[in-house]
Amino acid sequence: MSTGPAAAPPSPTPPQIPETVIRDEWPTVIGSSVPGVAAVGRLAAMLSDTIILRPIAWLLLLPLLVKRITPFVGKRYRLTNKRLMMLRFGSKKPYREIALADIETVKLDPDSYQAYFRCADLDVISKGQAAMRLRGVRDPETFRLAILNACGAWAPVRPKGVMRPEKEAPVQGAR
Numbered sequence: 001m002s003t004g005p006a007a008a009p010p011s012p013t014p015p016q017i018p019e020t021v022i023r024d025e026w027p028t029v030i031g032s033s034v035p036g037v038a039a040v041g042r043l044a045a046m047l048s049d050t051i052i053l054r055p056i057a058w059l060l061l062l063p064l065l066v067k068r069i070t071p072f073v074g075k076r077y078r079l080t081n082k083r084l085m086m087l088r089f090g091s092k093k094p095y096r097e098i099a100l101a102d103i104e105t106v107k108l109d110p111d112s113y114q115a116y117f118r119c120a121d122l123d124v125i126s127k128g129q130a131a132m133r134l135r136g137v138r139d140p141e142t143f144r145l146a147i148l149n150a151c152g153a154w155a156p157v158r159p160k161g162v163m164r165p166e167k168e169a170p171v172q173g174a175r
Contacts, residue, residue, distance in 0.1 A: 003007055008080040009039015017081065019080050019081060019082050019083075020080060020083060021078060021079070021080050022079045022080055022146065022150055023078075023079045023143070023146050024076055024077070024078050024079075025076065025077040025078075025079075025133055025134075025137055025138065025143050026076045026077075026138070027075065027076070027077070027119070027134070027137060027138070028041075028114075028117045028118075028134075028136040028137075029041055029061055029064035029065055029067075029117070029134035030042070030064070030114060030119065031119065031135040031137070032138050036112055037064060037067075039062055039065065040061075040064065041061070041114070041117065042056040042114070043057075043060065044060040044061045045057070045114070045116035045117070047060070048116070048136060053133075057171070058170050071091055074088065074089035075087060075088055075089065076089065076144075077134050077137065078094070079143075079146060079147060079150055081100075081150065081153075081154045081163055082099065082100060082154065083097050083098060083099050083100060084097065084098050084100065084103065084124065084132070084147060085097040086132070092126055093141050096132060098124060098126060098131050099155075100150055100151045100154050100155040101151075101155040102126045102127070102131070103124055103125070103126055103131075103147065103151050104123065104125045104127070104128070105125045105148070106122055106123070106124050106143075106147045107122070107123045107125060107138045108120055108121075108122055108123075108140050108141065109121040109123060110121070112135075113140075116140070117136070117137075118139060119136045119137055119138050119140065120136075120137060120139060120140040121133060121134065121135050121136070121137065121140075122134040122137050122143065122144055122147075126144075147160075
């Protein structure tokens with residue numbers, strides 16, 4: 001019996017499969033951790049409900065839009081078949097990441113939901129605690145389900161959980 005090189009530990013994704021982008025998500029203009037930015041966004045949402053004050057709301061949102069696409073300030077969230085990353089605008093190197101095999105679940109923070117911007121914050125749970133917070137995610141429920149589906153498909157060593165929606169909705173039967 002010959003002893004060859006030590007076998008590599010099993011990986012959730014085979015090394016032959018290259019890392020592929022599943023989905024990129026840009027946070028909305030209020031997806032900032034700075035409290036003043038979110039307050040300006042809420043004020044602009046209130047002003048845009050009136051026809052006369054709507055141009056003032058646009059002027060308030062203009063610096064936030066420029067901030068969103070400025071290099072080293074703007075950010076985006078990238079989901080791949082191996083990990084979930086936070087990237088700065090114009091950079092391919094992540095400044096925060098978490099492997100899909102480490103993600104237990106993703107929770108939507110109901111207090112952070114903004115109806116005007118249709119966005120909310122997502123908490124990525126790993127080892128029983130919040131490992132990453134994705135702020136200002138547009139259409140948060142679809143991105144949450146995309147993360148959970150990617151974990152189920154590309155991280156098979158992870159225990160399979162039930163992927164039910166955050167809000168319990170009654171299932172409609174056949175009519």
